[in-house]
Amino acid sequence: MTTELLNVEQLRTHFFTEKGTVTAVDDVSFTIHEGEIVGLVGESGCGKSVTSQSIMRLYDEYMVEYEGKIEFNGDNLLNYPIKKMQKIRGDAISMIFQDPLSSLNPVFTIGKQIAEPLMLHHKKSKKEAYERAVELLALTGIPSPEKRVHEYPHQLSGGMRQRAMIAVTLACEPKLLIADEPTTALDVTIQAQILNLMRDLNKKLQMGIIFITHDLGVVAELCDRVMVMYLGQIVEEADVKTLFEKPLHPYTRGLIKSIPQMTGERKLELSVIKGNVPSLTNKPKGCRFSTRCEFADEKCLEEMPPLKTHSDTKKVRCWHYEEIIAREEGGHVHASST
Amino acid sequence: MGIYILKRILSLLPVLFVVSVVIFGIVHLTPGDPASYMLGEEASPEQVNELREELGLNDPIPVQYLNWLGGVVQGDFGDSYFMNQSVLDAIFSHIGPTLSLAIVAEIIALSISIPIGIVAAIKRGTATDQSVMVVSLMGMAIPSFLLALFLALIFGVQLGWLPVAGYQPLSNGLWNHLQYLILPAISLGAIQAALIARMTRASMLEVLNTDYIKMARSKGMKERTVIYSHALKNAFLPILTVIGATFGALVTGAVVTETIFNIPGIGQLIINSIERRDYTIIQGIVLFVTLIYVTINLIIDLLYGFIDPRVRLDSK
Numbered sequence: 001m002t003t004e005l006l007n008v009e010q011l012r013t014h015f016f017t018e019k020g021t022v023t024a025v026d027d028v029s030f031t032i033h034e035g036e037i038v039g040l041v042g043e044s045g046c047g048k049s050v051t052s053q054s055i056m057r058l059y060d061e062y063m064v065e066y067e068g069k070i071e072f073n074g075d076n077l078l079n080y081p082i083k084k085m086q087k088i089r090g091d092a093i094s095m096i097f098q099d100p101l102s103s104l105n106p107v108f109t110i111g112k113q114i115a116e117p118l119m120l121h122h123k124k125s126k127k128e129a130y131e132r133a134v135e136l137l138a139l140t141g142i143p144s145p146e147k148r149v150h151e152y153p154h155q156l157s158g159g160m161r162q163r164a165m166i167a168v169t170l171a172c173e174p175k176l177l178i179a180d181e182p183t184t185a186l187d188v189t190i191q192a193q194i195l196n197l198m199r200d201l202n203k204k205l206q207m208g209i210i211f212i213t214h215d216l217g218v219v220a221e222l223c224d225r226v227m228v229m230y231l232g233q234i235v236e237e238a239d240v241k242t243l244f245e246k247p248l249h250p251y252t253r254g255l256i257k258s259i260p261q262m263t264g265e266r267k268l269e270l271s272v273i274k275g276n277v278p279s280l281t282n283k284p285k286g287c288r289f290s291t292r293c294e295f296a297d298e299k300c301l302e303e304m305p306p307l308k309t310h311s312d313t314k315k316v317r318c319w320h321y322e323e324i325i326a327r328e329e330g331g332h333v334h335a336s337s338t
Numbered sequence: 339m340g341i342y343i344l345k346r347i348l349s350l351l352p353v354l355f356v357v358s359v360v361i362f363g364i365v366h367l368t369p370g371d372p373a374s375y376m377l378g379e380e381a382s383p384e385q386v387n388e389l390r391e392e393l394g395l396n397d398p399i400p401v402q403y404l405n406w407l408g409g410v411v412q413g414d415f416g417d418s419y420f421m422n423q424s425v426l427d428a429i430f431s432h433i434g435p436t437l438s439l440a441i442v443a444e445i446i447a448l449s450i451s452i453p454i455g456i457v458a459a460i461k462r463g464t465a466t467d468q469s470v471m472v473v474s475l476m477g478m479a480i481p482s483f484l485l486a487l488f489l490a491l492i493f494g495v496q497l498g499w500l501p502v503a504g505y506q507p508l509s510n511g512l513w514n515h516l517q518y519l520i521l522p523a524i525s526l527g528a529i530q531a532a533l534i535a536r537m538t539r540a541s542m543l544e545v546l547n548t549d550y551i552k553m554a555r556s557k558g559m560k561e562r563t564v565i566y567s568h569a570l571k572n573a574f575l576p577i578l579t580v581i582g583a584t585f586g587a588l589v590t591g592a593v594v595t596e597t598i599f600n601i602p603g604i605g606q607l608i609i610n611s612i613e614r615r616d617y618t619i620i621q622g623i624v625l626f627v628t629l630i631y632v633t634i635n636l637i638i639d640l641l642y643g644f645i646d647p648r649v650r651l652d653s654k
Contacts, residue, residue: 087558089558094556097556099549103550105572106572106648107571108568116559152648
């Protein structure tokens with residue numbers, strides 16, 4: 001693809017808590033190119049939000065420690081002093097949060113919240129900033145934006161709030177947009193509208209998007225590439241098509257299998273991944289997924305597998321993925337032939 | 339807005355009515371009466387009874403209540419039995435010192451408590467935070483009369499920086515006025531400051547954890563803007579509630595402090611009146627104080643709407 005925008009290398013995020021240090025993101029590496037939409041998928045607590053907030057360094061610096069590299073346009077953001085970081089935030093990188101109601105400040109008008117970063121980063125006058133705010137609201141498809149700009153968040157519906165928030169994050173035309181479950185709190189029709197909007201904006205503004213979600217359906221619809229996270233690590237990375245057609249990691253296979261099928265017999269039991277995600281303070285010694293993996297053996301329990309490059313577009317973190325696939329395919333052929 | 343205020347003022351009437359019934363009942367059902375107090379211990383029961391008849395105290399209590407209420411609705415709160423002036427005159431001649439004291443105490447309390455509450459919230463868990471918490475706990479635990487005595491002893495007697503007791507009206511010059519108020523205001527405001535500081539800290543902590551603060555940071559806002567604009571405006575509602583409640587308490591609860599520092603305020607007036615069973619004054623003051631309380635509440639409610647647009651909508 002085109003130029004590299006963001007390059008995360010061996011990122012580790014440690015939190016200092018009362019119970020000791022917790023490593024929520026453990027050895028995460030990935031690259032985002034200009035204009036690319038990359039999905040970051042995983043269950044709650046797998047570290048996807050921590051990864052995204054680490055990129056913007058949004059945690060209180062005294063309770064967190066970052067390790068590794070986060071290179072944005074070639075500069076390591078982890079080396080930036082906080083003032084310089086503040087100049088990047090909201091300008092070159094911005095972020096959409098999950099819940100649009102709780103993420104918009106209830107005591108400020110929508111207009112003020114959109115105008116703020118414009119006045120700060122682009123040194124626009126108040127009047128110019130508000131004019132631009134109206135344009136941005138129009139861009140996100142909010143009807144009568146010149147009226148909405150003077151309204152407060154509680155006067156808007158859920159879908160409109162999310163559009164308003166997208167307008168806030170787009171204000172300075174960021175190069176990279178991090179969208180942390182932007183559609184989870186919305187109902188399905190609004191969800192589709194927001195996804196279309198994001199796709200349009202991605203094309204129009206050529207910005208890279210990291211799209212965090214636990215909804216594989218959304219990923220299939222929107223993303224170019226996908227990274228699957230489990231317990232603080234990326235376990236598989238692939239382009240969307242091959243991920244769904246030929247998942248390599250047992251965890252990814254489990255996730256895809258657990259999507260309910262609308263075709264065929266409805267009486268089939270839903271496939272689930274057994275067990276629960278272990279807590280971050282009680283991580284398995286070897287492969288993180290070993291406690292829930294049906295294929296796990298001695299080696300998996302003892303040794304952590306590296307993220308192996310399987311092909312140009314695919315990476316996987318599993319000792320036995322090749323055998324597993326071979327066995328399953330063999331089994332499958334066998335089953336259908338009888 | 340105008341209609342809202344009018345509605346709120348009308349809704350005060352039942353409150354005042356209930357208070358008037360209760361206070362009248364309490365005052366007239368407590369043993370002792372102004373007649374025997376006026377005539378002294380040597381007076382014969384016949385003389386006392388004669389005076390009671392004259393003052394209308396022998397009428398059935400409901401009749402007395404209605405007579406009094408009839409006057410009150412016309413703005414006539416009656417006359418003091420002892421002070422040779424009307425109740426309203428007595429209250430107005432004593433309200434000045436009390437209000438001055440309350441305002442100075444509130445200003446001192448606010449200018450200390452809000453900044454340290456914010457700092458404690460920002461530096462949560464650190465030594466700064468812990469010392470703020472400990473000091474504020476002490477501020478709440480020390481009785482104001484004890485603090486008053488300590489302050490008077492140290493700054494009045496030992497160091498001689500400020501007068502130990504007394505009062506000068508504002509017309510005698512600002513500094514003259516203030517120097518008599520500083521010590522009582524500190525001893526009165528300490529508890530309020532402690533309460534407000536704790537509320538500020540708690541409220542700020544809650545707000546600083548919200549998504550919209552994270553959002554503000556993710557927009558690249560400077561930390562100062564995040565805290566003083568984005569966070570404080572949201573955190574201010576509960577703080578305002580405490581300010582309202584404490585200001586009411588300052589106006590009405592200065593009895594002990596006024597006595598210690600010999601300030602001729604409402605507190606002294608009511609203590610003296612209760613001793614003498616000066617019924618009309620007691621009733622008048624309680625009604626007046628009730629009115630102050632509900633007015634402060636009304637003002638606070640209006641300020642809510644000013645700060646929080648969500649409250650503004652609901653009130654329409």
